[in-house]
Amino acid sequence: MCLKIGPYTLSSRILLAPMAGVTDAPYRQLCHQFGAGLTPAEMITSDPSLRHSKKTQQRLLQNTDALPRSVQIVGTEPKIMAQAAQFNAELGANIIDINMGCPAKKVCNKLAGSALMQDPDLVKKILTRVVKAVDIPVTLKMRTGWASNQKNAQLIAKIAENAGISCIAIHGRTRNQAYTGYAEYETIRHVKQSISIPVIANGDIASPEDASFILNYTQVDALMLGRITQGQPWIFQAFNQQLNSSNKVKNHQNTITYEIKKKSILQHISAIHRHYGTDQGVRIARKHIGWYLFKLVGHKPSLLKRLKQEIFKISDANLQHQHLEISLQKLDLSLGNDLKDYK
Numbered sequence: 001m002c003l004k005i006g007p008y009t010l011s012s013r014i015l016l017a018p019m020a021g022v023t024d025a026p027y028r029q030l031c032h033q034f035g036a037g038l039t040p041a042e043m044i045t046s047d048p049s050l051r052h053s054k055k056t057q058q059r060l061l062q063n064t065d066a067l068p069r070s071v072q073i074v075g076t077e078p079k080i081m082a083q084a085a086q087f088n089a090e091l092g093a094n095i096i097d098i099n100m101g102c103p104a105k106k107v108c109n110k111l112a113g114s115a116l117m118q119d120p121d122l123v124k125k126i127l128t129r130v131v132k133a134v135d136i137p138v139t140l141k142m143r144t145g146w147a148s149n150q151k152n153a154q155l156i157a158k159i160a161e162n163a164g165i166s167c168i169a170i171h172g173r174t175r176n177q178a179y180t181g182y183a184e185y186e187t188i189r190h191v192k193q194s195i196s197i198p199v200i201a202n203g204d205i206a207s208p209e210d211a212s213f214i215l216n217y218t219q220v221d222a223l224m225l226g227r228i229t230q231g232q233p234w235i236f237q238a239f240n241q242q243l244n245s246s247n248k249v250k251n252h253q254n255t256i257t258y259e260i261k262k263k264s265i266l267q268h269i270s271a272i273h274r275h276y277g278t279d280q281g282v283r284i285a286r287k288h289i290g291w292y293l294f295k296l297v298g299h300k301p302s303l304l305k306r307l308k309q310e311i312f313k314i315s316d317a318n319l320q321h322q323h324l325e326i327s328l329q330k331l332d333l334s335l336g337n338d339l340k341d342y343k
């Protein structure tokens with residue numbers, strides 16, 4: 001059964017997790033192509049004074065974005081959050097997502113992001129006000145709580161359900177854990193049992209086997225993948241194939257050929273250059289190129305280091321693209337089956 005958020009039935013139960021600085025428009029488009037059921041935009045501040053900043057402008061929805069378009073807002077003030085929701089709905093958002101998961105100090109010092117979970121009354125005010133402000137579904141992304149002795153995800157989920165939130169995504173860590181330790185799914189399972197709106201599980205889901213286990217254990221409606229997609233956005237296809245197949249494909253990565261990977265990587269880098277302009281684009285592309293190369297040749301550290309050194313010193317967009325294309329061709333020839341079999 002596919003997840004329904006308001007009037008939207010998602011095409012897959014495997015969704016992209018919002019990641020600031022990663023899930024920009026080019027990345028979202030690519031993940032959609034490979035079968036992500038939802039590709040949320042990067043978190044946008046609710047502060048209206050920052051609406052015209054270059055960063056916010058680059059984070060706005062693009063016409064390349066697949067439907068439904070989910071935009072995540074972050075902030076503290078119920079009224080400002082409601083206005084931010086309206087602003088983004090007018091710009092074409094189909095879903096407004098509220099961030100209560102971000103552990104970053106910059107956000108938490110202002111009691112936004114995951115810090116909001118410490119103040120259930122404020123959570124209620126924000127959610128109620130935002131839901132009232134727009135006539136599109138509002139979703140919530142949160143953690144299991146503030147700290148291991150303050151896991152109040154169930155309480156916040158109930159508040160969210162009563163406020164009219166359409167769906168809740170839970171990262172199975174507390175705010176204090178940041179990204180350390182492991183995600184746990186027991187709290188997510190309890191939340192799922194205690195509310196009747198859809199729940200999405202997130203955190204450390206690294207393989208289709210993990211996905212099957214977590215879906216079964218928590219009974220959630222969908223899963224969100226974050227860091228595991230970096231350098232391998234085609235992983236959505238592998239997850240979908242395996243989850244939808246009764247005859248499970250054992251080595252899921254091998255179903256995507258090197259040719260497809262190469263074409264997708266080059267398409268992605270060109271899209272980054274177009275989206276950010278060539279100067280900024282070259283710098284942003286380096287991060288993704290690093291991840292791609294790591295996934296392709298991370299098992300050969302000296303080769304990885306050399307490839308990165310060569311390509312990271314290039315500051316011209318065309319040269320960066322050309323050099324990457326040649327490197328990927330050479331890799332295909334020199335690593336042969338070794339590369340194709342590499343997971």
Ligand SMILES: Cc1cc2nc3c(=O)[nH]c(=O)nc-3n(C[C@H](O)[C@H](O)[C@H](O)COP(=O)(O)O)c2cc1C
Pocket residue numbers: 017018019020021022042043072099100101102141171202203204205224225226227228
């Ligand atoms: C670089 C980075 C940026 C992130 N930005 C956001 C964000 O803007 N909003 C949000 O709700 N979560 C954000 N997250 C958290 C992810 O959505 C996700 O909850 C977390 O990475 C755990 O999932 P994973 O183990 O699959 O990566 C970010 C994570 C990373 C690594």
